[in-house]
Amino acid sequence: MDKMEGFLNSERERYGKLFVDINYAIDNVSPFLEKQDLSNRKYITKLPVLKKYMELLDSAERDSKKEGFFSKLFNNDKYSGLLESYKADNLDNFNQLEKCGKCACLNCTATCKFDSCLGCRPGSKIVYCDHEKINATFHDNYILNLTNDRTGAEDRYKVLATLQDCELDRKYIIIQSLMSKDEKFILYYYPGISEDNFGEISDEQEFDFIASVYESINK
Structure with a gap:
């Protein structure tokens, strides 16, 4: 396993699980919540940022597999740099989504009395x-x-x-x-x-x- 492959696997393991968990939660709670209540959930508005990142990971993996050995030596840093740059530009969203993934509200369908x-x-x-x-x-x-x-x-x-x-x-x-x-x-x-x-x-x-x-x- 080369450095790029290891990086992509690590990122997909971390953020792929989060992406699945949040989408699963949305499917769970959507039938029981009013549209406005659902749209107030932070993970609803921030999820597109994570979806785009998963697409970038897939794209980087496809491109990496197409390249030969010497091309990989030069381009692996380019791909990881682009991915890390995207994460840095959306750092607050990534951090909050990870909090949402562990929040008691994630799968809650109760009529909420709290803020x-x-x-x-x-x-x-x-x-x-x-x-x-x-x-x-x-x-x-x-x-x-x-x-x-x-x-x-x-x-x-x-x-x-x-x-x-x-x-x-x-x-x-x-x-x-x-x-x-x-x-x-x-x-x-x-x-x-x-x-x-x-x-x-x-x-x-x-x-x-x-x-x-x-x-x-x-x-």
């Missing part, structure tokens, strides 16, 4: 949903610059999860200080168009419930 894809940040996926009251989302590279109320100092926080309680119509955010891993906070979360706001949870029972949901899915 779902409409409230999904780039690089995020819903990891838990009970379809009635609460869901939880994990994020990649979601960092906040906030002022520590205790010290008054600016600090950077990694967002561990956001949760939505549709019964109480509330959202929550769980953050961890990058300076001190032991500093974690659970706050009310009020996402805005230009700025997000946060609030302290004073109800102990409500706080404990959110903490228990997070702990149960982060084992």
Whole structure:
């Protein structure tokens, strides 16, 4: 197996499975969802990017097989360069599709009470949903610059999860200080168009419930 063949096989194994999984999910959920609800799913709008990439892989494989030994030596880098360039140009779409492939919403046909894809940040996926009251989302590279109320100092926080309680119509955010891993906070979360706001949870029972949901899915 030459270098190009190995590259194509690796890419097809990774993205071919994702392409099949998402198409399978679309076939599964389409009969049960309204057209507008289906079109709101992120993977519906981003799937053509992946479809084009699969076609590029097939085209590169066909061309590579037609060439002789010496031609392959010169053209393999050309093909892999073109494919990597396409991926780089569509990096956000590829990353989100991989998240969609692991999202709890992928094959869900329930009448959704949550924000779902409409409230999904780039690089995020819903990891838990009970379809009635609460869901939880994990994020990649979601960092906040906030002022520590205790010290008054600016600090950077990694967002561990956001949760939505549709019964109480509330959202929550769980953050961890990058300076001190032991500093974690659970706050009310009020996402805005230009700025997000946060609030302290004073109800102990409500706080404990959110903490228990997070702990149960982060084992």
